[in-house]
Amino acid sequence: MAQKMRAAIFIEPGRIILGEKPVPDVGPLDALIRITTTTICGTDVHILKGEYPVASGLTIGHEPVGVIEKLGSAVTGYVEGQRVIAGAITPSGWSNASLDGCHAQCGAGTRHGWKAMGGWRFGNTIDGAQAEYLLVPDAMANLAPIPDGLTDEQVLMCPDILSTGFSGAESGKIRIGDTVAVFAQGPIGLCATAGARLMGASEIIAVESLPARAAISRKMGADHVVDFTKEDPVSAILRITGGRGVDVAIEALGTQATFEAALRVLRPGGTLSSLGVYSTDLTIPLDAFSAGLGDNKIVTTLCPGGKERMRRLMATVESGRVDTGALVTHHFGLDDIETAYDLFAHQRDGVLKVAIRP
Amino acid sequence: MAQKMRAAIFIEPGRIILGEKPVPDVGPLDALIRITTTTICGTDVHILKGEYPVASGLTIGHEPVGVIEKLGSAVTGYVEGQRVIAGAITPSGWSNASLDGCHAQCGAGTRHGWKAMGGWRFGNTIDGAQAEYLLVPDAMANLAPIPDGLTDEQVLMCPDILSTGFSGAESGKIRIGDTVAVFAQGPIGLCATAGARLMGASEIIAVESLPARAAISRKMGADHVVDFTKEDPVSAILRITGGRGVDVAIEALGTQATFEAALRVLRPGGTLSSLGVYSTDLTIPLDAFSAGLGDNKIVTTLCPGGKERMRRLMATVESGRVDTGALVTHHFGLDDIETAYDLFAHQRDGVLKVAIRP
Amino acid sequence: MAQKMRAAIFIEPGRIILGEKPVPDVGPLDALIRITTTTICGTDVHILKGEYPVASGLTIGHEPVGVIEKLGSAVTGYVEGQRVIAGAITPSGWSNASLDGCHAQCGAGTRHGWKAMGGWRFGNTIDGAQAEYLLVPDAMANLAPIPDGLTDEQVLMCPDILSTGFSGAESGKIRIGDTVAVFAQGPIGLCATAGARLMGASEIIAVESLPARAAISRKMGADHVVDFTKEDPVSAILRITGGRGVDVAIEALGTQATFEAALRVLRPGGTLSSLGVYSTDLTIPLDAFSAGLGDNKIVTTLCPGGKERMRRLMATVESGRVDTGALVTHHFGLDDIETAYDLFAHQRDGVLKVAIRP
Amino acid sequence: MAQKMRAAIFIEPGRIILGEKPVPDVGPLDALIRITTTTICGTDVHILKGEYPVASGLTIGHEPVGVIEKLGSAVTGYVEGQRVIAGAITPSGWSNASLDGCHAQCGAGTRHGWKAMGGWRFGNTIDGAQAEYLLVPDAMANLAPIPDGLTDEQVLMCPDILSTGFSGAESGKIRIGDTVAVFAQGPIGLCATAGARLMGASEIIAVESLPARAAISRKMGADHVVDFTKEDPVSAILRITGGRGVDVAIEALGTQATFEAALRVLRPGGTLSSLGVYSTDLTIPLDAFSAGLGDNKIVTTLCPGGKERMRRLMATVESGRVDTGALVTHHFGLDDIETAYDLFAHQRDGVLKVAIRP
The missing domain is CATH 3.90.180.10 (Medium-chain alcohol dehydrogenases, catalytic domain)
Structure with a gap:
């Protein structure tokens, strides 16, 4: 039995x-x-x-x-x-998606080998x-x-939070010297902040209202924390960046408000890296999108998994790069x-x- | 005088x-x-x-x-x-945006050196x-x-149409063996089709209702032309791809309908490469976006300009690669x-x- | 029994x-x-x-x-x-190398999960x-x-020749409008020529002395075939490119002579994509390398394998993109x-x- | 007068x-x-x-x-x-090379617009x-x-040393969690170490014999400093990495010995990012190169210049990311x-x- x-x-x-x-x-x-x-x-x-x-x-x-x-x-x-x-995501390794490096959309067992969110089992x-x-x-x-x-x-935190948070920075292709905004400093947003710092962002602006989270955010790498209950985060970020906007904005909440704000703070040609799990349709305001002519990117990422990803994340913990x-x-x-x-x-x-x- | x-x-x-x-x-x-x-x-x-x-x-x-x-x-x-x-876009070469390779958002003369659509003068x-x-x-x-x-x-066609059309394929990062859909076969869509073919897509599905354009589309490289007045293009493309969807969908019209259809035909992890000039806010339907967890990308591109781009495009014409x-x-x-x-x-x-x- | x-x-x-x-x-x-x-x-x-x-x-x-x-x-x-x-290369899918997308160096069964050429079994x-x-x-x-x-x-040809040949073009990151040289037109070189054509090279210069191979090379996509027994291929390629050199040179033989010639025909910032299997040490002449200051790249590739790669290659054959x-x-x-x-x-x-x- | x-x-x-x-x-x-x-x-x-x-x-x-x-x-x-x-390198912005993003090989004034090291004036x-x-x-x-x-x-240090050093890490495409070796800790090597740290390397092994430089190296981000006068750096690095080798090796001296050692410590599929100015031909030993089948890359970089690069570097100094x-x-x-x-x-x-x- x-x-x-x-x-x-x-x-x-x-x-x-x-x-x-x-x-x-x-x-x-x-x-x-x-x-x-x-x-x-x-x-x-x-x-x-x-x-x-x-x-x-x-x-x-x-x-x-x-x-x-x-x-x-x-x-x-x-x-x-x-x-x-x-990892939270357990790719097969052998599906077509996995072999193509798209582990989180692993379609093990499907006819084509691709399945939306299929790696999340x-x-x-x-x-x-x-x-x-x-x-x-x-x-x-x-x-x-x-x-x-x-x-x-x-x-x-490696199986999900750290992997997801870091991927927000990675999918945004942050470069040394970039200015980055991170919307919301829950566990994933905090790890996104840490990831932005690890990838060389020279100015990180977090958006968060809870003082305890704001304090941790600064420890994880934020240079500024904007309290959205006290000032409009879009205005604040544009002020901090001298009107230029950010190279990469990471959305780590999953709401229309943060998605839209993330779009509005991008410099021309900037990238919105979205981590949030949304529960409604999203609207892209025409003016926040330069009518489609702004060379902007919107990228989404589901938590990268697999043992090699886990090994890498644990290595960053082991070496003290992130705590x-x-x-x-x-x-x-x-x-x-x-x-x-x-x-x-x-x-x-x-x-x-x-x-x-x- | x-x-x-x-x-x-x-x-x-x-x-x-x-x-x-x-x-x-x-x-x-x-x-x-x-x-x-x-x-x-x-x-x-x-x-x-x-x-x-x-x-x-x-x-x-x-x-x-x-x-x-x-x-x-x-x-x-x-x-x-x-x-x-x-080119239609005339970057300065010396703005911060231009020096960073983002020529179409050239901010020559601005304080920061970046300006939305600034290269279009x-x-x-x-x-x-x-x-x-x-x-x-x-x-x-x-x-x-x-x-x-x-x-x-x-x-x-080099200053705008060919440069823009090709950029739809380039920004989509089409790879050898990709399946690609191109929505609308006006001049830009036709050049996007040619670009997809040039980059090695092995299956190109164009969406167009006018027979004359459909005929040119096939000459430019489309393997299938779906007449959206006769069948739902999303269903047709999913049928043609055996339910898998396309690696890259290029939007070349600038409407909510084509934008949304382009999202819906993407395989998990696929890229929507948007060329259209929109005139309304856009909606991203939650279900077409895997709630933000599909590893999808939405990329927009404004016509690449500058003399090196023009030289390259004329080289493709000169060698007969595109007509x-x-x-x-x-x-x-x-x-x-x-x-x-x-x-x-x-x-x-x-x-x-x-x-x-x- | x-x-x-x-x-x-x-x-x-x-x-x-x-x-x-x-x-x-x-x-x-x-x-x-x-x-x-x-x-x-x-x-x-x-x-x-x-x-x-x-x-x-x-x-x-x-x-x-x-x-x-x-x-x-x-x-x-x-x-x-x-x-x-x-494929000729049979990655495990589950080794660290494979999960990192480096299938040909798959270290299935090793302590670290990486093994030089480990995917070739x-x-x-x-x-x-x-x-x-x-x-x-x-x-x-x-x-x-x-x-x-x-x-x-x-x-x-998919398991090895086509996969390897195409990878020469892919690892070289050929772009639409590039000028490309391919050294040697044996089976792999011919497929590299086809790959360069598929990726949008606007001028392809093959180097080959056998008339039969030269003829096939033109069918696979070469615009010029230089007979190295009749003229120095470096001089010929520089002449054809008006002194500029090529964006990408593909080495498909595996000798010092072709490796060195491939370096010498690169434009500043160009890439040598090496496919050859060498049997001697290689020399990089100082003057062909701008003393290390030419922004050049030398990239090597072992035949990509795995079922998704094979699927993609067969798709290019099926659609008639390559024969x-x-x-x-x-x-x-x-x-x-x-x-x-x-x-x-x-x-x-x-x-x-x-x-x-x- | x-x-x-x-x-x-x-x-x-x-x-x-x-x-x-x-x-x-x-x-x-x-x-x-x-x-x-x-x-x-x-x-x-x-x-x-x-x-x-x-x-x-x-x-x-x-x-x-x-x-x-x-x-x-x-x-x-x-x-x-x-x-x-x-910057040490002063690209024109308007040459073909510069417009293509290859600023250091700027061919302003040449017929084709490309010139080896042309940006260094x-x-x-x-x-x-x-x-x-x-x-x-x-x-x-x-x-x-x-x-x-x-x-x-x-x-x-921004015009040359910092720009060059960082570029060693950037051209190596260091990722979060990578293991990196840096050969020689002179001013450029030290900045390469700082760059590797900024890009998220989780383990950095510097090679240097002078105690004062070793001490600064640790401050700039090295986790280990190998004194090559006391032990063979190749053996030491393989020992430290448990036999796996490094993802990226940065050469910052310009000699055959360091170039070759950098090759020998690479994991399969790893990248040698070369910054050194060489004064002799270089030899690639066959066994250190897997006969061309190791998916290795050798990339060289000349100091990136132009005002946008300088702005970014000064931003990293201003934010305290590097000192x-x-x-x-x-x-x-x-x-x-x-x-x-x-x-x-x-x-x-x-x-x-x-x-x-x-």
Whole structure:
């Protein structure tokens, strides 16, 4: 009889409960990892609220830190007991999309090999990480050993937040000497700020109203933090840049207001790098777009995954280039995950990210 | 007393007339060219209709082919009498934008060196090419000698149509083996089709309803031409691509309908390369954008200019890689330019482009 | 008892024989394909001559066209009997190198996930394609279905020659309007010429002395063919380009003489894209390199592989963008492969490529 | 009668003297700047030693900080008395090379518009900056106003050292998480280290034997400094990287030994970014190059110039992203420049860079 495990299960909109499930069977390409630390993402809250639909009964969560419990029969190169992470996005490596470098749109199992958001499987199309055990598909493409000396908490942001935040800077192709605006300084926006700093931006303007987040933002690399409740961020950014605008604007919230403001602060030829998960149609105002003649770019990025990405991110943590310690504000056991969801969903008590330890 | 010349002058919305103006004085960095052939652009029709505002009294036109009449005192490297073209966009070369490779957003004379659409001067912010003489600013950056053996008409599309059309393919970063859709097969769309073919697209799907344009489209490189009056182009393109969608969709009309359709036919991770001049706000439907998680890009391009760009384009004409002969459907003298505008603005008689010879 | 099959086996330098081997067992990630057509590569001749060392007893060949005979237990998405090709390079998809897009340097099974030339396995580190059956590792990343309507011979060049040749143009980042030189018009050079044409080069200068190859070169896209036995190719290319030099020079032979000539014909800032397999140290003459201050690039590329690459290449064949028919000059049965090697190694009878049919 | 000024003049190999010359006349596109601070470059020592030939009588130096004394008649956008720098490389902006973004190979005045190293004019083909006054050609493309609050010495490294050093990292296309080696920590190598750090390298290994330079190297961003007199740098770097090698190796000395070592420490697919000025032919050992099949790149870069580049570099200084203060180890008046050359050429007294104030 299958062993049982605890897991955070989506039942219906408004209801994620701690329930019990069988520990999964391990297929030839899979690995089973025992979760030692995980966390809750803003996307999980979208799921909780019913804004992003998933199947009832699904285990939620896509940010695993753990230990290899069991390896599939065709998996080589790892040993049981090894500490690993896997990205929120788990590309197959072998789909057409993945082979073309477009891992997040991995269409493993589809006719053409491309699927929108197909790389996002944990807590979306297969059971996720908020559980005692997690089955990692295409394990050889996804399990990244944790360097000795790094704690779970030091690498906890790598699977999603750090990868996504950095990708905002990377997709914006920030260059040494660029001026960059980052809209919203939640966990992803803060990592985008860190990414902009890491890539050589010489002036970073963050937009955030919460003083605690503004303080962390400065630590992550922001030179200015504009409080949008006190002044119009578009005006403020144009003032700070002497009317020129920014080379790259990173949107890290997912609203029409921030999307539009990000467009309006671009210099001609500038790039809007969008990270937000939107829930409405977007409008591009004609005047903010030079009628299509401004040589502007709008680029979107879904969290890059795969073990090589994870290795690189952990290397930046290991070398001290980025410190995400300040992002983990609260700790919970898995048994208290419903409380954790409640806190996180309502953004109480200055929460940025929670660490959940089964 | 200044010599006089004939010119097509914008008076007020609805009214471009053939009038008389002084032949311009030549400043140290300028060149005066005697126009031998020019043409009318769709943008000029926007100006005529008052949809794009320019100053009353301005000479219209931005597609010059001519002969150097007089060189500014600081201009070297050319001789009077030389046959030349200049791009529709005339970057300074020395603005910050231009030095950064963003020639079309050249901010020569501005505080920061960047200006939205600043590289477009002819028939926009300074007198244009539909005249007997044209003053070319920053002549050393903009005058491109015509290779021996090429006729005026062979290079007439280089200043704008060919440069813009090709840039749709270039900004889309088309790769060998890509599938590409091109929305609308007017002059720019046809050149975008030619550009997609030149860059190695292995399957090109054009969208166009006029049979004459569809026929030219096939000659320029389209493998399929979808008649949007007979079937929904999104469905048709998804059918042709077996449900996968296209790697790059080029928008060459400037409407919400084509913009949105271009988004909807993209494969995950695909790029919308937009060439259209829009006249309304644009909507990005949430579902056509994977809520921001599809790794999609929207890139816009204003016609690349400058003499090196013109040299390259004329090289493709000279080597027979592209033949824009079929695009010039009608011929007029400058004296008949009002008739030409009437024909062109109403798209009568199968007109694609007109050649105007002063 | 294992079924037997015929195979071209490397015994020792100077000796590749037709021998017998067991049909391989199929592991969980593998596929066994029955070869219907294959060919001999210049690299195989290096192996034959002992210039490139492989293990005695190895089956040679890396250009398979065939039919799926048996699928590994973990392989999904294919059916037995399906017509497929696999690239000469078979990346795992899941190594760090592969996940980083560097498929040819795939280090599957190594500690770090990178290995020089690690993606080249067939006929190098595992048994190859000149046999009745071929075991394809990491089958889901490598088996590419052949589009209906394409013959074996039409796709026979895709696994190596076309992929390598095109990559010379791609790694050179050829742009519309570029001038390109291609040194040597053997099978790879001819495909490099085709690739340069496909990417929009407006002037292609091939270097080749054999009249038959020169004729095919013109069909593949060359505008000029310089016979290096009649004039110095560096002088000729500088003359043809009016002293400017070429934007991109592709080296497709693998000698110091062609490498050096390719450097010398570059314009300042130009790129040498090297495809050759060298057998000696190379010298970069100081004066051909502007003492390191010429903004030049030297880029090397090993044949891109993987099923998505193969799909794209077959798409260019299917759409008629490239026709490699003229490259297959001779046909042999597998039983005659020793004769085929003899002909090919001595470049007799105008041979370009041979088709071998088991 | 022309006013006279003091200048450091190359007479013959071994002899640069402080002499007198007329203050230059100002042409329409020029600006005359009064030098307030300048410095000596390693290249000037090559000139002094006769290893790099320039005309007898030429004023040496290409790193100007000064004040606008007089503007050419066609120059707009500046005022006399303004504090400015100009890059070591002064592109025209209007040559074909410059318009194509290849500013350092600017061929202003040549038939084709490309010239190897053509952007380097100061102290090479026209009089340079080690003088009381300097004539800046194509002033509108080259004069970059110094931000208020920055001292001469803070921006003194921008014209050459910082621009060149950073370009080593930029041309290497360093990504977040890369491992980078930098060979030699002279002024350019130190700035390359700073550039690698600015672009997000997570592990930087510098090679240098002088303890003072090693100490500055760590401040500029190196994680490890390998003393090549104590251990073989190739072995050391392979050991530090666990056998994998580096993603990017930057050569900042200009010798066969460092060039070859840089090749040998590359991971498969890695890039050698070369900054050195070589004085001999270079050898690429076959085994260090995977016989041409390692997907390696060798890229060279000449110091990027032009006012936009200078603006960007000064922005990184102004924001505190880089501090070149430690590089200026000695100060001299122009009258003592012969002493300064003697100190600098013999690398006495721990000199890195000298500040020369007329």
